[in-house]
Amino acid sequence: MRMGSGKMAEAGPIRSRSSAAADLAGERYPGTHRAEIRMESWPYRGARDLRLVQELCARLWSTSSYWHAGGLAWHRCSHADREAEWPTRLWGEPDRLSAWAWLELPGHLMAQLDEVHPELAAQIVDWFEGTATGPDLLATVPDGYEVLTEALRRAGFREREDAPYSLDMRCAPLERSAVEVPAGYAFRPVTRAEVGRRVGLHRAIWSRLADGAHVTSRVTVERFRQVSRTWPFRQDLDLVAVAPDGSFAASCLAWLDPDTRTAELEPVGTHPKHRGRGLATALCVDALQRLGVAGAEDVTVHPRGDPGYPAPRRIYERAGFKVVNRTRIFERLRDESAG
Numbered sequence: 001m002r003m004g005s006g007k008m009a010e011a012g013p014i015r016s017r018s019s020a021a022a023d024l025a026g027e028r029y030p031g032t033h034r035a036e037i038r039m040e041s042w043p044y045r046g047a048r049d050l051r052l053v054q055e056l057c058a059r060l061w062s063t064s065s066y067w068h069a070g071g072l073a074w075h076r077c078s079h080a081d082r083e084a085e086w087p088t089r090l091w092g093e094p095d096r097l098s099a100w101a102w103l104e105l106p107g108h109l110m111a112q113l114d115e116v117h118p119e120l121a122a123q124i125v126d127w128f129e130g131t132a133t134g135p136d137l138l139a140t141v142p143d144g145y146e147v148l149t150e151a152l153r154r155a156g157f158r159e160r161e162d163a164p165y166s167l168d169m170r171c172a173p174l175e176r177s178a179v180e181v182p183a184g185y186a187f188r189p190v191t192r193a194e195v196g197r198r199v200g201l202h203r204a205i206w207s208r209l210a211d212g213a214h215v216t217s218r219v220t221v222e223r224f225r226q227v228s229r230t231w232p233f234r235q236d237l238d239l240v241a242v243a244p245d246g247s248f249a250a251s252c253l254a255w256l257d258p259d260t261r262t263a264e265l266e267p268v269g270t271h272p273k274h275r276g277r278g279l280a281t282a283l284c285v286d287a288l289q290r291l292g293v294a295g296a297e298d299v300t301v302h303p304r305g306d307p308g309y310p311a312p313r314r315i316y317e318r319a320g321f322k323v324v325n326r327t328r329i330f331e332r333l334r335d336e337s338a339g
């Protein structure tokens with residue numbers, strides 16, 4: 001089933017990917033044939049390349065584009081000691097990207113390309129196959145990425161329908177106060193000086209998942225400081241719920257891209273001691289209001305969509321988000337050949 005892009009009217013006006021393609025082919029390079037554009041490829045080199053990736057996300061933003069500058073900043077910068085496990089390659093001109101591919105070793109690919117350059121899809125898949133170290137190759141592809149999907153199918157990948165997948169849920173910011181703060185709690189932005197408590201809350205949230213599973217967060221004070229130096233982080237959009245005893249009970253980090261006026265909430269969580277009181281839902285609604293004041297027109301979240309981890313989807317539905325798209329997982333075992 002294809003999740004409806006028709007639902008997007010509720011989530012704000014969005015440029016289509018084809019108009020972004022028209023920009024590249026026409027406005028920026030009037031009279032230029034596509035083949036004359038100097039296309040290069042290089043390994044990811046840190047902050048400056050992240051900014052190029054974020055600019056591509058912004059240029060391609062649509063109901064099916066899925067990737068947002070904020071979530072990418074969070075995932076790239078918040079985890080200590082992961083760079084060696086995350087080979088990443090970029091394609092484009094030095095100051096304007098056409099595609100990126102991020103591989104979580106041993107074999108999980110995430111990628112995005114501007115479909116005005118369809119030939120890059122095969123290059124992404126070749127690089128994926130040549131760089132992955134495991135026997136099982138998995139690719140996460142948002143629905144609607146036809147060019148990349150086709151290249152994966154040509155290389156022998158097949159959709160794995162039983163695999164966990166994610167949703168793209170969208171909501172327009174709220175203009176008036178609809179926040180019902182659970183009794184005794186207060187919502188506010190966290191301050192820079194509170195980074196230690198902020199990270200303590202994050203680590204407590206991510207020590208126990210909503211399904212009861214125990215995990216260990218890789219977020220440290222140093223990594224969080226790095227996150228807060230990464231565009232488009234804003235201190236006034238890093239929100240916490242403060243409990244009656246003054247402790248931090250829940251958090252919601254909202255990322256606003258001022259160029260596209262789009263935002264992502266990532267991550268959202270409630271301390272295990274404070275769950276089941278409506279805090280996560282109410283804090284998301286609070287974030288939606290603050291984002292409206294800050295100029296956002298469209299806000300995205302990416303919870304799991306399969307029944308294996310239903311709680312985050314539920315909080316976002318309660319906060320007003322609607323599903324506009326989903327990811328699909330494609331798989332190939334390394335010893336399977338194409339065709």
Ligand SMILES: CC(C)(COP(=O)(O)OP(=O)(O)OC[C@H]1O[C@@H](n2cnc3c(N)ncnc32)[C@H](O)[C@@H]1OP(=O)(O)O)[C@@H](O)C(=O)NCCC(=O)NCCS
Pocket residue numbers: 205206208209210211250266267268269270271274275276277278279280281282303310311312314315318
């Ligand atoms: C998911 C999480 C944020 C929920 O926080 P919370 O403050 O307990 O959520 P709320 O009280 O606002 O619950 C909102 C809705 O979600 C449902 N929900 C909450 N936890 C649930 C769970 N474990 N299983 C199923 N539904 C759940 C609630 O029942 C409620 O729906 P309802 O009003 O129809 O009953 C919290 O469990 C958490 O931090 N988990 C670990 C981190 C995480 O998974 N974050 C989300 C992805 S970034």
